[in-house]
Amino acid sequence: xxxxxxxxxxxxxxxxxxxxxxKSYSESRLIxxxxxxxxxxxxxxxxxxxxxxxxxxxxxxxxxxxxHPINRFDWINHFQNLFENVGSFIHKHxxxxxxxxxxxxxxNSPDEGxxxxxxxxxxxxxxxxxxxxxxxxxxxxxxxxxxYGNKPASMERFALRFSQLPASVQSRLVIExxxxxxxxxxxxxxxxxxxxxxxxxxxxxxxxNSGETVEQAIALCAETWTMKxxxxxxxxxxxxxxxxxxxxxxxxxxxxxxTFLKNTQSIDFDxxxxxxxxxxxxxxxxxxxxxxxxxxx
DNA sequence: TCACGTCAAGCAGAT
DNA sequence: ATCTGCTTGACGTGA
Numbered sequence: 001x002x003x004x005x006x007x008x009x010x011x012x013x014x015x016x017x018x019x020x021x022x023k024s025y026s027e028s029r030l031i032x033x034x035x036x037x038x039x040x041x042x043x044x045x046x047x048x049x050x051x052x053x054x055x056x057x058x059x060x061x062x063x064x065x066x067x068h069p070i071n072r073f074d075w076i077n078h079f080q081n082l083f084e085n086v087g088s089f090i091h092k093h094x095x096x097x098x099x100x101x102x103x104x105x106x107x108n109s110p111d112e113g114x115x116x117x118x119x120x121x122x123x124x125x126x127x128x129x130x131x132x133x134x135x136x137x138x139x140x141x142x143x144x145x146x147x148y149g150n151k152p153a154s155m156e157r158f159a160l161r162f163s164q165l166p167a168s169v170q171s172r173l174v175i176e177x178x179x180x181x182x183x184x185x186x187x188x189x190x191x192x193x194x195x196x197x198x199x200x201x202x203x204x205x206x207x208x209n210s211g212e213t214v215e216q217a218i219a220l221c222a223e224t225w226t227m228k229x230x231x232x233x234x235x236x237x238x239x240x241x242x243x244x245x246x247x248x249x250x251x252x253x254x255x256x257x258x259t260f261l262k263n264t265q266s267i268d269f270d271x272x273x274x275x276x277x278x279x280x281x282x283x284x285x286x287x288x289x290x291x292x293x294x295x296x297x
Numbered sequence: 298t299c300a301c302g303t304c305a306a307g308c309a310g311a312t
Numbered sequence: 313a314t315c316t317g318c319t320t321g322a323c324g325t326g327a
Binding site: 006017018019100103178179180248274276 | 317318319320321322323324
């Protein structure tokens with residue numbers, strides 16, 4: 001079991017997701033920003049290793065406008081050395097990496113334009129992981145997408161579109177249950193058709209499920225991950241006390257977390273803490289997990 | 298230096 | 313018809 005947090009470190013004072021406005025686009029601005037972002041990414045990973053955090057989600061904003069038509073710069077070759085440098089650090093310390101394209105990436109949209117842009121953005125995410133020379137355990141997590149008034153048809157369209165993606169992208173994708181539309185059961189159905197592993201999100205499951213317990217759901221998801229996919233990835237968070245249903249907690253709830261570990265102890269996985277205070281909660285989790293046999297492995 | 302309107306992109310439910 | 317939450321910040325203009 002590895003413990004991780006997404007994208008941002010609030011302790012070390014740099015950001016790996018610096019960007020700028022489309023109107024301000026220039027090649028020099030892009031180069032300057034990506035240099036900063038890659039440099040900061042390495043700093044974050046160094047911080048993580050120092051504190052026994054070996055799972056990390058790389059921000060989608062690492063290369064701003066990477067899949068936008070305005071960007072015709074060959075950033076992969078230009079930054080090849082920097083990517084390899086970060087990648088070798090990841091290898092050396094056996095860090096697990098994920099990425100999570102944001103809500104605009106919807107491959108099952110009936111709108112061809114949205115599909116085209118989504119495909120381009122997935123290619124970009126794949127290019128980042130490939131430039132880092134990461135193996136097939138480094139994954140891109142995606143939701144199934146929209147329902148458009150017909151869930152079975154939308155799931156079938158997802159499978160069709162998946163089959164039309166480049167093989168390099170296909171081998172990186174995993175699908176995640178969401179909080180409103182596609183449950184674990186839906187994702188498992190899509191997985192049966194496509195072979196895509198299912199990433200279990202605990203919080204989404206708590207607000208959108210088909211009656212399975214967490215233990216049942218996580219076991220079913222785990223079965224969709226093969227050796228080459230690596231350990232199953234799990235997104236973990238809990239309800240913010242007193243806030244609107246669905247809001248992520250500000251900080252790790254030690255009791256909730258310990259109970260979750262106990263309830264899932266028969267399965268090993270890597271856990272991504274989607275909690276607002278980022279690395280602070282990861283540090284708490286590392287300390288709480290030290291008595292867990294999976295963490296010691 | 299600071300305040301604050303806005304930022305590439307989508308969906309679905311609420312108002 | 314328009315706004316809001318997803319992830320929440322931070323860019324950058326105007327004063």
